[in-house]
Amino acid sequence: MPTPKGRAAPENQLSTRFNLPARQAEGDWLDWAMQDWATEEGELPPLRTSVQIERPRTALNRNDSPDIPFDRSFNAYRGCEHGCIYCFARPTHAYHDLSPGLDFETKLFAKPTGPALLRAEFAKRGYRPDVLAMGTNTDPYQPIEARFRITRAVLELCLETRHPVAVTTKSARVLEDLPLFADLARLGLAAVMLSVTTLDPALARAMEPRASAPRLRLKAIAVLARAGVPVYVSVSPMIPALNDHELEAIMQAAAEAGAVHAITIPVRLPHEVAPLFEAWLDANRPDRKVRVLNAIRAMRGGRLNDHRFGARMRPQGEWGRLMATRFATARKRYDLNRFVAPLRTDLFTPPRLDERQGELFLTG
Template sequence: MAIEKGRGATQNGESHRFNLPRREADGDWLDMAEALDGPLPRTRTQVTVERPRTILTRNTSPDIGFSQSINAYHGCEHGCIYCFARPSHAYHDLSPGLDFETKLFAKPDAATLLRAELSKRGYAVAPIAMGTNTDPYQPIEKDWRITRQILELLVETRHPTFITTKSDRILRDIDLLADLARDGLVAVMLSVTSLDPAIARTLEPRAPHPQRRLDAIRTLADAGIPVTASISPVIPAITDHEIEALVARVAQAGARDVLYIPVRLPHEVAPLFRAWLDAHYPDRAGKVMTIIRDMRGGRDNDPNFGTRMRGQGVWADLIRARFIKARRRAGLDGDRLILRTDLFRPPEGAQMRLL
C-alpha cells in the first residue's frame, strides 16, 4: 500500500451515506496514469470558501459540556487518523479519508455572522466552544485568521469561550486570550496524544511536535490562561503505554487538569483506521482492533451517550484506573472551571454606546 508522506489517511475510502459518487474503472487513461507516468504528484491542500447563513451550532447531547459552538473550518489539515469529525466531510459529497485533510472549507464571514447572532434581542449567553469539530488553529489559520477575528469579537463583547486545539499556533492570539482570562472568560484545552515523535508523525502528521504543544501549555499557563490537557484518544497497544508519562508531563507544563477518551471510530473512521493500522502497525493491527471492540461492546464503535466517552469492559476499566492513579500522583484536582457570563454586552451597532 502506497503511503503519502505528510498525510494521515492511507486512502480516500468510501462513503455512500450521502451519495458520495464512486469512480469505477472503465479503461480510460486515468486507470493507467500511474503506470504510464509514474507516481502521481503529492496531494496539495485546497481551500474552498463557504458562505453559511448562520454560524452557531447548538447541541443538547448530555455527555458534551457545551451547548453552542463555532467551526471556522470544515476538514482539517492536521490529518489525525482517529478524528471523529472525518465523517462530516461526506455531507459535502467528499471522502472522510484524504479529502478530509486536503479539501478544506473556510468561513471568512464567521465573525460577521456571529456579530449578528450576538446582536439578537433575547440572545442567551453561554460559552461558545471552538475546536469541537475541526481544529481552529490548523495550518490554514495562519493566512485566513478567522479564529482570531472571532476572538476579537468575543473580547469586544466580553463573551466566554472554550477553545480546543492541538496546535501551538494558539500562542499567536495570546494577547486576546490573556485579555479574556483576566475576567474569567476563557479556558483552553490543548491535546497531547503521544510524546513519541515517531508515533505522532503517523497518527497526526501535520500537527505540531509534542514538545511544542507542551511548551504552549507552559506559555499559556504563565500568561494566566487556564489550560486543561487532553491525552485523547488513548489507543490500546499504540499510545496506552504513555498514559502515566503524558499525565506527568502535562502537569509539569502547567496544565490545571487532564482528561482522556478511549479512541472512537464512528462511521467511516473505522475502515480508515484499520487501513492505517495495516500500513503502520501490521504487527499488532489485529490486537488493537480486538481491544477496541472489547471496549465498545463488541463493535468498532459505541455511539451511546455516556459510554462512548468512557468505554466499557476490562480494558476500559484498566485504562481508567491507570489514568486516575496517574492524575492523582501528578497532583491534579479536577476543580471544574466555570466561565463568567455576566459581563456580556451586545456588539455595538451603527450607533455607538453612550457609556
C-alpha cells in the first residue's frame, strides 16, 4: 500500500501496548485508500496537520539517564511534522491513544504556555542553572513553529536571564532566530546541533519527508558558524546498509560548512517504531529490507532494539566496531573533535514574574 504523499509512515495502526483497543481513526488515509482518491500514479491526497493546545502544569523535564549529557530539557511540541520514519519519539503518541504512525506526523500538540512555565521555574528560589536542551524528543523548529514561536520565546527568555541553551534540529528554520543565537553565543550561552542523516535528496525525502533538505541543513551550519555560534553535526541515526556508507561524506561536508564537533548514534527502533520501519522498507527500499534488518540485529545483539542504558546509544558486534572506527577516523581527519568551552552558567539572573503570570500559576 502506498505511503501518503509528503509523509513517511505507511500505516496508522494504534498501539495496544497500553491496553488501548486497536482501531482505525475516522478520516484516516487508510479509509481513503479504499475509495477513489488515488490518482493514476498511485498517489493519495496529502494529509492535513492538526494542532491541539496542551497546557501542562510544568515545562521543565528532568532526566538522570547515563546516556544523555544533560539533566534538563524543554519540548515545545508533541509529535513532529518532519515525519522521520526512524524517530524514537514516535511511541510517545501511544500515551494519547494515538498512533505512532501517521498520527505522530499529523496530530500534533503545542505548548504555548511553556515559556511562561519555564520563567516560573527559573524564578524559583534555589534554582540552579545548567544547559537547557531543546530538540531532544521532537524538533523545536518543525513547521508549526512558524505559527506558535514557542522556541523563539524560550530563546528570548534564555537571553533575558542569561541561561545556557542547546538546540538540536533538522530544520533550516533555525536561521530565523539567528540574531538570538548570535547574541547568546557572544555570551557563551548557546550551541546548535544540526542533524544530517544523508546527502541524498531522494533518500531524505522518503525517510524524513518534511525536514529541511540536506543542502539547507549544511547551509544552516555555515550561516550559524559565520555568526559565531558553535555548531555541532549529529550524523544520526546511522542505519547500516542504508545510509552508513555516507558517514564520512556527511562529516566532510559538515566540517567544510563550519561544524566544530560531531557525534553519531546508531538507529534505535523501540516499541512501535520497529514495525513502522519495516513497513517503510517494504514501501521504499524492498530490495534492501532483509540486509538492513539483519545488519541492525547484528549490532543489537540479535534484536532490532536494545533499550539498556549504556547500550542503546552504542552499536555492538562487528558492525558496531566498524562504525565506531570509521567515525573516529573521520572525526580526526576532518577536525570535528575541537574543544568547545562549556556553556556558561555563572551569568544567570533569575527573572521576575509579572502579576499576570502570578495569577496564571496560582489558578493553574
